[in-house]
Amino acid sequence: MAKSPMRVVVTGAAGQISYSLLALIARGDVFGRDQPVDLVMLDLPFAKDALEGVVMELQDCAFPSLKSVTATCDQTEAFTDIDVAVLVGAFPRKPGMERNDMLAKNAEIFKAQGALLNTVAKKTVKVLVVGNPANTNCLIAQKYAPTIPKENFSALTRLDQNRATAQIAAKAGVTSDKVSQITIWGNHSATQYPDAWHGKVNKDGAEVAASAAVNDDAWLKSDFITTVQKRGAAVLAARKLSSAMSAAKAIGDHLHDWIVGSEGRWVSMAITSDGNKYGVPEGLIYSFPVTCEAGVWTVVNGLEISEFSREKLTVTAEELSGEAKYAAEFLEKASA
Ligand SMILES: NC(=O)C1=CN([C@@H]2O[C@H](COP(=O)(O)OP(=O)(O)OC[C@H]3O[C@@H](n4cnc5c(N)ncnc54)[C@H](O)[C@@H]3O)[C@@H](O)[C@H]2O)C=CC1
Ligand SMILES: O=C(O)CCC(=O)C(=O)O
16 A cells, blocks of 8 residues: 655755755655655745755656655744654854854754644654754754654764764775664764774674774774764865765664664664663753664663763763753743
């Protein structure tokens, strides 16, 4: 029997990440070629013409599973009856901007969009926040959408996971598909902890620990971590634009694995820390290793956390607690 169409909204649809992402979704690479999609694209009024151009291009691709395309600058229209919301639209960081400046600029967007999802989206909506600072923007959207289950909100750390996986693959001399169980803990920021200590590499047909395949513990404890932490900044410095193609690929991976299923593979998602077994404070959107089945994620529990790793899990949790506090104070002041 044919599947019912899935209504998917992408915000910031006229921006650079969306230009790569929309085709992945429309082609069926994310939700499956047999899953019809009603695609809704939201951006600000100044980007209306650009949005219309993207609509024409999507039509011209003649994707069989793309049932309809709507371009709008009206948030209520965009979020009504939505099944999946991909919140990309935000003000990107400009030179000289501190993290808190970016937080202050974007907090109002995610407050308004959370509140709107709460009233007009399906209660089963799955929300992925990409716009930075992604974890805390996600926390804000979740807070203002109290009738949607907390588990339905996530933020993107899959780009970091993919970056870390590619680094391990290159060092071990294998392709990325031979590397598994690489985890990103915490914030999508320079305090994130890319952790390869539970990783596996399939080398010449045999599965070995990533640390054995890499055979360089000093690198795993230093350059590997900082390269991944600073990869976004390195791309920005080289391209004079932030990562877009790789961000779109990671969004597709995240949505596919969450909604269709990860088939037992571990993936990293920033999700609510409530009830976690790793001592991360509750009430944060923190990246953990998870497995997913049909829209439900489950944290991979019981991993051994060394003293070295524990310290790193704590540093990124502290940063997220600070951001959550700053955002709460900012939003309180703004509404006073
Ligand atoms: N979590 C992650 O791994 C990554 C996150 N990012 C973040 O993704 C965001 C988007 O990046 P790009 O596409 O490169 O930026 P961009 O500047 O090319 O596009 C952003 C788009 O969002 C729109 N927009 C702004 N406010 C909006 C609102 N309230 N509603 C609807 N649309 C709105 C803008 O008009 C623009 O078209 C940035 O915040 C960036 O920092 C980027 C890379 C990786
Ligand atoms: O670093 C930024 O502000 C934007 C880009 C980003 O988040 C990334 O490439 O990981």
